[in-house]
Amino acid sequence: MNDSITRTKLSNGLQILLKEIHTAPIISHWAWYRVGSKDEQTGRTGISHWVEHMQFKGTPQYPASVLDKAISREGGMWNAFTYLDWTTYFETMPADKIDLALRLEADRMYNSLYDPKEVASERTVVISEREGSENEPLFLLSEAVQHAAFRVHPYHHEVIGDLADLKSISRDDLYNHYRTYYQPNNALIAVAGDFDTRRMLKLLRELYGDFPAGPHLQRLSRAEPASSGEHHLTVEGPGETTYLEVAYRSVAGSHPDFYPLSVLDSLLAGPSNLNMFGGGGISNKTSRLYRALVEKELAVAVNGGLTTTLDPFLYSIMITVHPSRKPAQALAALDGEIKRIQDELASPEEIARAIKQARAIFAYGSENITNQAFWLGYAEMFATYDWFTSYLHKLAEVTPKDVQRVAQAYLRSQERVVGTYLPTGSGGSQ
Amino acid sequence: MTKPKSTSRMEANLPGPEDIHRQVLPNGIVVLCRSNFNSPSVVISGYIQAGSLFDSDEKLGLADFTARAMMRGTEKRDFQQIFDALESCGASLGFSSGAHTTGFSGRALVEDLPLLMDLLAEAIRMPMFPTRQVEKLRAQLLTGLAIRAQDTSDMASLTFDQIVFENHPYSRPEDGWPQTIQAITRGDLVRFHQKHLGPRGMVIVIVGAVEAGLALEQIERVLGDWRNPRQPESPVLPPLKPLIQSVTRKVTIPGKFQSDLVIGASGPKRLDPEYIPASLGNSILGQFGMMGRIGEVVRERAGLAYYAYSSLNAGIGPGSWDVAAGVNPGNVEKAAGLIQKEIARFVKKGVTADELADSQANFIGRLPLSLESNAGVANALLNIERHNLGLDYYRRYPNMVKVVTPEQVVEVSRKFLHPDKLAVAVAGP
Numbered sequence: 084m085n086d087s088i089t090r091t092k093l094s095n096g097l098q099i100l101l102k103e104i105h106t107a108p109i110i111s112h113w114a115w116y117r118v119g120s121k122d123e124q125t126g127r128t129g130i131s132h133w134v135e136h137m138q139f140k141g142t143p144q145y146p147a148s149v150l151d152k153a154i155s156r157e158g159g160m161w162n163a164f165t166y167l168d169w170t171t172y173f174e175t176m177p178a179d180k181i182d183l184a185l186r187l188e189a190d191r192m193y194n195s196l197y198d199p200k201e202v203a204s205e206r207t208v209v210i211s212e213r214e215g216s217e218n219e220p221l222f223l224l225s226e227a228v229q230h231a232a233f234r235v236h237p238y239h240h241e242v243i244g245d246l247a248d249l250k251s252i253s254r255d256d257l258y259n260h261y262r263t264y265y266q267p268n269n270a271l272i273a274v275a276g277d278f279d280t281r282r283m284l285k286l287l288r289e290l291y292g293d294f295p296a297g298p299h300l301q302r303l304s305r306a307e308p309a310s311s312g313e314h315h316l317t318v319e320g321p322g323e324t325t326y327l328e329v330a331y332r333s334v335a336g337s338h339p340d341f342y343p344l345s346v347l348d349s350l351l352a353g354p355s356n357l358n359m360f361g362g363g364g365i366s367n368k369t370s371r372l373y374r375a376l377v378e379k380e381l382a383v384a385v386n387g388g389l390t391t392t393l394d395p396f397l398y399s400i401m402i403t404v405h406p407s408r409k410p411a412q413a414l415a416a417l418d419g420e421i422k423r424i425q426d427e428l429a430s431p432e433e434i435a436r437a438i439k440q441a442r443a444i445f446a447y448g449s450e451n452i453t454n455q456a457f458w459l460g461y462a463e464m465f466a467t468y469d470w471f472t473s474y475l476h477k478l479a480e481v482t483p484k485d486v487q488r489v490a491q492a493y494l495r496s497q498e499r500v501v502g503t504y505l506p507t508g509s510g511g512s513q
Numbered sequence: 514m515t516k517p518k519s520t521s522r523m524e525a526n527l528p529g530p531e532d533i534h535r536q537v538l539p540n541g542i543v544v545l546c547r548s549n550f551n552s553p554s555v556v557i558s559g560y561i562q563a564g565s566l567f568d569s570d571e572k573l574g575l576a577d578f579t580a581r582a583m584m585r586g587t588e589k590r591d592f593q594q595i596f597d598a599l600e601s602c603g604a605s606l607g608f609s610s611g612a613h614t615t616g617f618s619g620r621a622l623v624e625d626l627p628l629l630m631d632l633l634a635e636a637i638r639m640p641m642f643p644t645r646q647v648e649k650l651r652a653q654l655l656t657g658l659a660i661r662a663q664d665t666s667d668m669a670s671l672t673f674d675q676i677v678f679e680n681h682p683y684s685r686p687e688d689g690w691p692q693t694i695q696a697i698t699r700g701d702l703v704r705f706h707q708k709h710l711g712p713r714g715m716v717i718v719i720v721g722a723v724e725a726g727l728a729l730e731q732i733e734r735v736l737g738d739w740r741n742p743r744q745p746e747s748p749v750l751p752p753l754k755p756l757i758q759s760v761t762r763k764v765t766i767p768g769k770f771q772s773d774l775v776i777g778a779s780g781p782k783r784l785d786p787e788y789i790p791a792s793l794g795n796s797i798l799g800q801f802g803m804m805g806r807i808g809e810v811v812r813e814r815a816g817l818a819y820y821a822y823s824s825l826n827a828g829i830g831p832g833s834w835d836v837a838a839g840v841n842p843g844n845v846e847k848a849a850g851l852i853q854k855e856i857a858r859f860v861k862k863g864v865t866a867d868e869l870a871d872s873q874a875n876f877i878g879r880l881p882l883s884l885e886s887n888a889g890v891a892n893a894l895l896n897i898e899r900h901n902l903g904l905d906y907y908r909r910y911p912n913m914v915k916v917v918t919p920e921q922v923v924e925v926s927r928k929f930l931h932p933d934k935l936a937v938a939v940a941g942p
Contacts (some may be wrong), residue, residue: 106551108526109887139803146653148813156871158878177878207816215819215839217770218665294560321768323659353600362620362888365605368596383653405652406659436601443554443603443622449554450886507768 088459089280093208095296096268096362099287100459100468102360103213104452111454111456112277113176114188115464117271118264120242121394122303129244130252133209137257138172139163140201142194147201157183165242167371169464175453178277182286185213188272190266206399213243220320220504221328221344221401227318228328228502232397237306251478262333266297271463275456289311307332307395312497322506325404327413330500331493333398336391336465342477343485344493345389350429351420352400352480354386358448359457365440372400380405383468393465394473395435398493411505418496425490428483438478445475528893530904534725537929540712540740544732545894546725548885554624555721556887557633558895560614562714565687566748567705572697575690578654579608580617580706584608584632585646588639592646595632604629608636611687613747613829615710620888623722626731634735637710642702651694658691666839668764668940671771676936677762677779677833681753711744712736718894720887753831755779761937772842772941776852778837780929781826783900787928789913790921791825791834796872797853797864797922799823799836807836810855817841817848829899834929835936841942849937857932863923877911 118131141147154161157180163172174184212225214221225243233239243249272291274283280489310332334340353367367373367386376382384403390396402413448454462471519682534546568575584606585652596879599606606629621629625754661667671686678684688694717736719728755839756778781787799807802821821838836856840848884887884907 095589108881109885148803148809156876156878157876159878160879160882175882179882180878202817204813208812208819210818211771211817211839211841212770214841220663251584295775319768322663323539324656324663328663361886365600365603366596366607367600369593369600374593378649380652383656403656406656407652426843440600440603442915445554446554446622450549450888452885 084087085103085353089284090468091284093267093288093291095294096393097114097291097294098271098463099284099482100273100463101280101283102455102459103278103280104275105277106133107180107275107452108273109175109452110178110181110278111173111453112181112184112188112264113171113173113273113456113460114192115460116170116265116271116463117168117269118170120240120244121167122238122264123237123240123244124303126248127252127256127260128240128248129242131170131208131242132242132246133205134257134261135163135165135426136205136209137197137202137261138195140192140198140205141196143196144190144194145187153183153187153346159184167242167396170470171460173453173456173458176211181267181278185286185290192270193294194266195261197254197258200253202257203242206249207245210246211251211352213246213262214244220322220324220326220506223318223320224326224328224502224504227316228330228399228500229315229397231314231316231500232330232332233307235305236394237305238394238396245419263300265365267291267294268296268463269300271460273459275459278454304493313496313498315501315503316428316500316501317505319505319507323406324506325410326504327402327404327410328398328502329402329414330399330502332395333389333493334395335393338395340390340489340492342483343489345441346434346437346478346481347486347489348387348398348446349422349440350433351424352385354437354440354444355389356444356445357391358373358454359461361448361455364444371420371424372417375416376402376413379416381408381416391465414451421490425487425494427485431483434481434486436481441478442475458513475504524813527880527907528890529593529908531893533904534905535879536730536735538712538737539902540737540751541900542712542715542717542739543735544729545547545716545718546728547720547890547894547896548722548724549720549890550623550710550722552887553721553722554619554620555624555626555719556618556891557629557717557719558618559617560616560889560895562613562744562747563615563705563708563709564613565685567709568614568752570685570692573693573699574654574674574687575697575705576615577687577689578650578694578697578939579702580608580610581654582642582647582650582702583706586636586752587651588637588641591643595636596931599629599630602628606632608780608938611793612683625729626723627922629705630658630720630731630732630735633741637736637778638739640706641749642706643698644699647699647702654688654694655691656693658688661688663766665722665766665769665771665773665940666837669775669837669938670772671935672764672938672940673775673777673835675831676716676762677756677777678753683830708743709745710845711741712739713744714747716895716898719893719899720891720894731908732830747875751831753779756934758934758935759935759937764940765942766940767942768840769842769942771839772845772939773839774845774852774937775835775837776847776849776935777833778855778929778931778935780825781827781835781925782797782831785827787925788827790917790925791827792871793872793876793917794859794864794915794922794926795823795825796866796875798838801872806855806859807838807852810851811838811848811914815847817844817851821848821852836910845941849939853932853935856930856935860923860926860930860932863926864919866919867924869917869919873914873917876914880907880910884914
């Protein structure tokens with residue numbers, strides 16, 4: 084795979100990353116904004132995500148619903164996502180139709196209307212989105228665990244926001260949030276696919292070159308203090324299935340310990356799939372936790388989750404408890420495996436295996452131009468694109484001692500949150 | 514400097530007879546291959562003619578349980594050995610069943626294709642169904658069913674199928690019910706496998722960084738001599754009686770914050786000439802842009818739902834055409850009313866030439882996007898083979914879409930969607 088990219092920055096601060104790929108007549112174009120739930124104060128939780136919704140509600144040039152219809156008419160695929168650290172909008176189009184996407188994104192960087200009627204209608208849509216999530220036991224559990232793990236740091240609330248704020252946020256709140264963060268010096272345009280770099284750059288300069296840089300942003304910055312001890316919590320709700328979420332404080336994506344932690348996660352719970360597109364990951368049935376919990380019939384499933392964030396977030400292990408077992412039994416087995424990986428060195432073969440798995444997962448993701456374009460911007464949100472291109476190489480440098488060290492440093496029970504979802508329906512275990 | 518490819522070259526990039534290699538083995542297995550050397554990986558997928566249509570009511574879920582249990586141990590490798598082989602090279606492989614077939618799909622770096630083929634063939638030809646592993650799997654399946662029973666979207670869909678396909682095998686969920694999964698014995702799995710799995714009607718697709726000749730060799734090596742003289746004919750579906758009046762059914766799931774609705778009726782089969790006009794109609798009704806007319810009315814204007822869209826599901830037998838939405842429990846009646854009103858308007862007034870042109874452009878324009886990856890191409894080849902569409906289908910497809918008229922769309926919608934003969938399924942608190 085050819086990794087050569089063109090990287091530039093306009094005088095107004097807009098970052099541009101371009102990667103030519105000529106394997107199919109497709110172009111994928113992403114607009115990234117460095118704003119997410121991390122930038123939200125109490126009383127305004129969910130505002131970044133709601134702004135993302137409002138970005139589809141029209142500008143003078145492209146009124147509401149003209150935008151998505153215009154893309155669909157050309158056979159394009161589009162979507163938008165809000166996360167802890169960023170918000171992104173993408174369009175994947177047949178190559179000769181990409182101009183439309185470029186114009187749409189440039190237009191809505193400044194010109195979204197935030198019509199009060201649209202705000203009112205979208206309020207109930209976002210609340211409906213939240214209600215759909217509340218139907219899921221795992222969402223309720225995750226939200227409680229996240230809240231317990233971050234008392235101070237603004238990672239403490241879900242991207243969707245709290246209902247209290249979804250009910251009270253005003254049109255002006257939304258508009259001000261938009262005007263504050265949607266500025267060229269807080270944005271990145273990434274394009275991958277079947278184009279000519281010089282022509283694409285020329286187009287982007289024409290579209291964005293005259294935009295003025297926004298004022299320097301004051302970021303909400305509240306470091307989470309060290310944890311004072313292990314925190315247990317329970318969420319009760321409907322159903323028959325008991326879940327355990329065990330969450331440890333992790334590291335920023337750009338931290339050098341991310342690589343040994345990634346290997347540790349692979350060994351414990353199977354490899355994570357960091358690709359947004361390109362199909363599912365691989366199974367984890369030979370991972371240590373699967374063997375200790377699922378094969379031993381203490382659990383029916385176990386998963387690990389390591390994610391790449393700007394500030395340290397969480398490394399979470401999710402366990403679906405076996406219907407005839409108690410959560411304490413599953414937790415004891417988990418603790419046994421954590422102690423084992425802290426006390427005994429993993430073998431070089433296990434680590435080589437984790438690296439081969441990562442290599443395969445990256446190869447699968449490389450088939451898809453939308454996924455390649457995704458990585459151009461995504462890596463820049465917490466590090467740089469070099470993070471992506473050097474990932475496998477950095478992983479290959481991880482030694483058994485590194486894995487042991489991070490297991491000891493980060494998987495300390497004194498600093499974790501243990502959340503249990505207890506079903507109040509028939510057959511719930513206590 | 515390279516220029517972007519032209520539209521005609523875009524269409525030439527679509528799979529066709531000169532780059533899809535199709536061969537039928539002496540034992541009946543159909544093999545389709547298309548090479549793609551842009552990525553070092555390979556996808557295999559396919560199906561075997563054994564699905565839940567063969568399940569009795571008392572043991573509903575048997576085909577699927579058998580499919581999933583096949584990888585729990587074979588004559589050559591136990592469960593951990595199978596998954597050690599796969600996971601050590603970052604490969605994946607899995608089986609599951611639908612009504613008509615047991616499907617499989619797997620992926621690997623191309624250097625591991627021989628291993629993937631070995632494991633596929635072992636699981637299919639010599640599964641051992643070890644007792645302890647079967648019981649572990651049973652517990653996992655039962656947990657899955659407990660989760661399904663709590664899921665408002667799953668239960669609304671399931672209830673919808675029960676109404677629309679009453680007295681027809683399609684009313685039954687392929688993964689069964691807790692009591693039917695409990696009733697299945699290891700002996701049942703063994704017998705199901707021995708009787709129903711065979712090469713006749715099997716299809717295997719391989720897409721990726723491998724030459725067709727080599728791919729074919731791999732398949733012949735591990736499955737070429739497979740026979741099952743007991744393999745039965747596929748069951749014949751009874752005719753479906755369409756609804757004669759609207760039917761509403763609600764499943765109560767306490768403690769939930771959102772209700773799910775599914776409203777609709779049965780739809781065309783994949784091979785019906787109505788299929789493409791119905792697809793275009795469905796796009797206008799509830800897909801195009803931000804979920805079509807349904808999205809516009811239920812989400813954009815009324816603000817009632819984060820998701821509200823329509824689907825056309827068309828397969829070997831009669832399909833379904835429905836609108837689904839997730840709404841606050843207090844808004845169920847209002848949303849159901851809006852949806853039914855929109856369906857009525859759709860069949861009464863039809864679609865405009867502009868609306869149709871938009872959806873036609875979308876169907877044609879998005880083809881290269883759906884055929885970009887190995888998995889996308891593999892799905893496309895399976896689709897061609899399952900419905901006997903012809904190797905040149907994707908070359909002919911744009912024209913088949915272009916010739917549809919608004920009159921055809923409204924005629925087809927009126928055939929299947931009658932505002933006073935709709936199934937209304939609700940699941941929520």
